[in-house]
Amino acid sequence: VANTLDDVVAGALRVLDGYGLEFCSMRRVAAQLEVRPSALYHHVPDKQTLLGLMADRILADVTVDADLAASSTRLRAAMLAVRDGAEVVATTAAFRLGGFALEADLAAHSDPDVARTLLLYVVGHTQATQLHRQAAAVGIVEADPDLDASFERGLAIILR
């Protein structure tokens, strides 16, 4: 039962969604695929690259159009759909400043500075949302029921 690169990325996302980024190790991904850890390196040069492919997959179905607020909300939803999704995107997208596909897409419908500002805000707020909810779930902080509304208000400030 030979695996393909797509199987590896899919397996990694299953581990991520099930256990969180903290426990998404190469060894666990390998176990998920019923393979030895070293087998992963036939498909991917290192973990960083795998995380990048996971981020790409998380964002794969996000469409961007002239409605920047709606586009931002769709981007947020895509990241919220998988556990620690925003953190994976933030970690791997941050160092691609400018060379990030969604930034170019957004810029095509507005302006490069607005696109970048919006993207940093959307990813940052969504990452904070996921971390906060996780902290609240474990009880180390009281839950904030206003996070989605807070997101929309910040969006309005940037797009005003």
Added chain:
Amino acid sequence: VANTLDDVVAGALRVLDGYGLEFCSMRRVAAQLEVRPSALYHHVPDKQTLLGLMADRILADVTVDADLAASSTRLRAAMLAVRDGAEVVATTAAFRLGGFALEADLAAHSDPDVARTLLLYVVGHTQATQLHRQAAAVGIVEADPDLDASFERGLAIILR
């Protein structure tokens, strides 16, 4: 030569600034202090807590006033002053949404939504700046000479 908690935080920041977050392990911090790794756990319950104290120290001298743009630039400068400073702040500050001292300070001089939006943007852009410069230094991406100006333009968009 007994160490205090402040010594531990200072030593950790020295390791961070010298080697980067990736190599800022408990074991390296211990070596920096010429102590066994287990000794650190007398001062700090875990690594997460130590990172939080490092973030607090990085931001300790940042002052916030009614000039939000200038305040943001000072915050950015404080994070840029230490290697991977923004990443440390982002990692530890994100899950404190609302319970973050600087957010309250900024809110006192403007509005809670502006404060949060600004903070997410400033930390996000600065983290991207540091990661980008690091990538450029290693040659895996061409340097962007426009990052400080890009930061200021995004600021103007939020504060307009």
Added chain:
DNA sequence: ACCTGAACACCGTTCAAGT
């Protein structure tokens, strides 16, 4: 092409014991 086995050089953390 895809995988195993075995190894290397690391991690964070705990805990009894020393001074």
Added chain:
DNA sequence: ACCTGAACACCGTTCAAGT
């Protein structure tokens, strides 16, 4: 109070070898 020694259960990655 502050630290050592020794251990536990992990990491990412490499590389020769198998099929």
